Amino acid sequence: MLHVIWDWNGTLVDDLPIVVECVNAALSEIGESPIDGDDYRNHFARPVHRFYESLLGRPISDGEWTTLDRTFHERYADSLDRVPLADGAAEALDAVDAFGWSQSILSMWWEEELTACVARRGLDDRMVLVQGNRNDGGGTKAAHLRRHLATLGVAASAAVLIGDSLDDEAAARELGARCVLYDGGSHHPDVLARTGVPVAVTLTEAVDLAASIGS
Ligand SMILES: [Mg+2]
Missing domain, CATH: 3.40.50.1000 (HAD superfamily/HAD-like)
Structure with a gap:
């Protein structure tokens, strides 16, 4: 079995569409430009801070990581009702x-x-x-x-x-x-x-x- x-x-x-929205909200908090679904798929990696570093083509600071992670999760939690099975x-x-x-x-x-x-x-x-x-x-x-x-x-x-x-x-x-x-x-x-x-x-x-x- x-x-x-x-x-x-x-x-x-x-x-995925909502995740991209939340990533863009997080990127905006650190003054970076928005991405689309293709960018997400091209760069997604774990640990997630590696995803942002790949996306931005540069290291991210501890402070930026804290802001990105917090903003993403807050925004995602606010979007839950819109996430379909x-x-x-x-x-x-x-x-x-x-x-x-x-x-x-x-x-x-x-x-x-x-x-x-x-x-x-x-x-x-x-x-x-x-x-x-x-x-x-x-x-x-x-x-x-x-x-x-x-x-x-x-x-x-x-x-x-x-x-x-x-x-x-x-x-x-x-x-x-x-x-x-x-x-x-x-x-x-x-x-x-x-x-x-x-x-x-x-x-x-x-x-x-x-x-x-x-x-
Ligand atoms: Mg998954």
Whole structure:
């Protein structure tokens, strides 16, 4: 039996346009010009301060990072009601249930806000665990995945992480879990494909790919 670990932003929710708006609000606070979705995809990286450094082509100061991170999260929290579930998300969760697998959510977004958002959409009942970021605004996902698997009591070899970013793939690889990438937001699909893991265009396809690599 498999366990599916869903990423949230850019995977179960289709928030790229709003994320770009929030990045632009943050950039404006430090006097920098706005970007578009293509710029975001060309530069997205974790830790997130590396994304801003790549975007701006220069190092950012500690003060700038604090302003960028705080502004982004404040603006994103104000935009929550406008963030839709991704196309096919409900069907994909149903498909996981139909396979008889368990599922959970692991996000780098703040845990309190994530948990409330998942509950508001009525998805919490079908998740055995919803885990977000408790203390680290800019880290990588691997440490969070380690904690997630330990809390679940699921072996990495029995887990498939479905996410939209290179950081999702890196976390799965580091822990020895399998991964399916979804072309949902953070990177261009050719960049995702270069990781060598299966890349899905829809979330239901992602579940089918999880079944094929998990059997
Ligand atoms: Mg994501």
